Amino acid sequence: MENEMNITDAQYMRYDEDSNVSIIATIDGQVLGVPINPENTHYAEIMRQVEAGDLTIADAD
Amino acid sequence: MAVVINGTTGIDKVQDGSIGTADIAADAITPTEIDNSVLLGRRNILRNGGMRMSQRNGSGSVTHSTSAYHIDRIKANVAGSTASRYSIQRLSTNRAPGHAHYYRRECTTAEATPSGTQSSFDDHRIETQDLSSLQWGFSAVSKSATLSFWIKGNVTGTYVVWFYTPVGTEFKMMTKTYTIDAADTWEYKTITIPPRDDTIMPNNVQSGLYVRFVWNTGTGNTSGTQNTTWGADSNVNRYVGQTANLASATGNYIEMTGTQLEAGTVATEFEHRTMDQYNFDCMRYYYDVAVEGGRCAFAPGYFSSTTSIRWSVFTVVPMRTTPTYSESAVPRAADAGSLRNITSTTVLGFDRNMCNLIGVTSNSSGSNHSANVTMSGDVSFGLDAEL
Numbered sequence: 001m002e003n004e005m006n007i008t009d010a011q012y013m014r015y016d017e018d019s020n021v022s023i024i025a026t027i028d029g030q031v032l033g034v035p036i037n038p039e040n041t042h043y044a045e046i047m048r049q050v051e052a053g054d055l056t057i058a059d060a061d
Numbered sequence: 062m063a064v065v066i067n068g069t070t071g072i073d074k075v076q077d078g079s080i081g082t083a084d085i086a087a088d089a090i091t092p093t094e095i096d097n098s099v100l101l102g103r104r105n106i107l108r109n110g111g112m113r114m115s116q117r118n119g120s121g122s123v124t125h126s127t128s129a130y131h132i133d134r135i136k137a138n139v140a141g142s143t144a145s146r147y148s149i150q151r152l153s154t155n156r157a158p159g160h161a162h163y164y165r166r167e168c169t170t171a172e173a174t175p176s177g178t179q180s181s182f183d184d185h186r187i188e189t190q191d192l193s194s195l196q197w198g199f200s201a202v203s204k205s206a207t208l209s210f211w212i213k214g215n216v217t218g219t220y221v222v223w224f225y226t227p228v229g230t231e232f233k234m235m236t237k238t239y240t241i242d243a244a245d246t247w248e249y250k251t252i253t254i255p256p257r258d259d260t261i262m263p264n265n266v267q268s269g270l271y272v273r274f275v276w277n278t279g280t281g282n283t284s285g286t287q288n289t290t291w292g293a294d295s296n297v298n299r300y301v302g303q304t305a306n307l308a309s310a311t312g313n314y315i316e317m318t319g320t321q322l323e324a325g326t327v328a329t330e331f332e333h334r335t336m337d338q339y340n341f342d343c344m345r346y347y348y349d350v351a352v353e354g355g356r357c358a359f360a361p362g363y364f365s366s367t368t369s370i371r372w373s374v375f376t377v378v379p380m381r382t383t384p385t386y387s388e389s390a391v392p393r394a395a396d397a398g399s400l401r402n403i404t405s406t407t408v409l410g411f412d413r414n415m416c417n418l419i420g421v422t423s424n425s426s427g428s429n430h431s432a433n434v435t436m437s438g439d440v441s442f443g444l445d446a447e448l
Contacts, residue, residue, distance in 0.1 A: 004128055006127060013407060015365075015409075015421070016366045016369045016419075017366075021407070021409060021419070022407035022408070023407075024405050028127040028129060029127070030387055031387075032385050032386065032387050032445075033385065033386035033387075033405065033406050033407025033408060034385050034407070035383040035384070035385065035407060037382060037383040039267065039381070039382035040382055040383055040384070040385060040446070041385075041446075041447055042385045042445070043385075
């Protein structure tokens with residue numbers, strides 16, 4: 001399946017005491033805050049590209 | 062004895078009260094006849110069919126190089142590494158009969174001979190739960206669906222509308238065609254598709270049906286066999302029948318409006334909705350908040366640590382799911398006399414119409430301190446729950 005989005009610079013974000021709560025990624029040239037929710041289209045596409053080996057998500061700082 | 066009233070100049074008058082309920086047999090008036098003559102409410106399954114909503118660009122023109130929503134609820138796609146490019150714009154001049162707005166797609170970079178799966182197309186993607194009126198999967202009661210729309214373009218020929226159902230153990234597709242017969246002329250088209258009954262359409266917030274208007278495509282999508290009934294998804298079968306190439310030259314265009322998908326085999330008159338209904342329909346998927354006219358404190362927040370600030374915004378309607386956050390400029394936290402940029406903002410949680418956000422700042426005056434979240438200048442942020 002062809003990638004629907006051009007995704008780069010994906011990184012998990014951790015805030016406060018929380019574990020990974022989101023992914024910050026550049027999608028089609030725009031920096032977006034993507035929630036970890038399978039119903040979210042951006043998150044679903046990120047995970048599909050990860051599973052396809054096309055994308056790696058960096059750990060949170 | 063059957064009686065046929067066949068006056069050559071019509072019927073002068075039926076006497077008042079002369080036709081009672083008992084005089085009309087149970088099957089004398091069929092639903093088809095009613096559909097053809099009575100305006101029924103909420104028939105259009107598509108949202109923004111009248112092309113009135115354009116939250117992201119207003120009436121401005123945007124040339125897209127990636128797949129994205131520009132006019133609300135219409136995803137303009139590029140696929141197969143196509144070189145073709147188009148400008149997208151919502152307009153209101155030279156409009157179709159009975160419509161206030163229309164959508165225009167104009168070729169800005171030509172691709173005279175698309176190869177492989179190089180293609181450009183527009184998607185209307187519909188939630189499974191919004192397809193309940195079709196009752197697909199219940200063959201005793203399931204209904205066909207009829208698509209109708211107004212279209213105008215300078216490239217005559219045959220175009221494809223591709224229907225795709227990403228549900229069940231096997232995703233299925235169907236291909237239908239229509240023709241633009243006369244150049245630069247508004248034409249009304251209708252297409253009817255049968256129900257898909259081999260699986261019960263789920264009832265959730267995921268995509269249940271794509272209605273895809275194809276504008277240019279390579280032979281990688283046209284060299285197979287046309288699926289005129291629901292069949293397995295296959296690249297070579299997808300757009301079989303498409304002979305028109307809207308990307309054959311720059312300046313080529315199509316304009317569309319009055320797009321309607323409804324239960325049944327009859328295309329009824331377009332269901333006009335009020336502007337507040339258009340807003341509600343579209344803001345379920347995208348909510349643009351513009352801060353215009355200078356500085357504005359639009360939400361109270363608090364520092365949950367010295368470097369994290371949380372705040373909430375309320376959306377007009379419940380969104381489809383937890384949205385993605387985007388911004389045209391960073392918001393700032395007004396705290397203890399300082400303005401601190403908020404970066405790496407994301408949506409922490411979403412419930413009904415309350416969206417909780419979190420971001421990172423430079424050190425604040427202290428954990429649990431309150432702050433106002435501000436934006437300055439004419440900037441905006443967006444919440445995106447599109448399909």
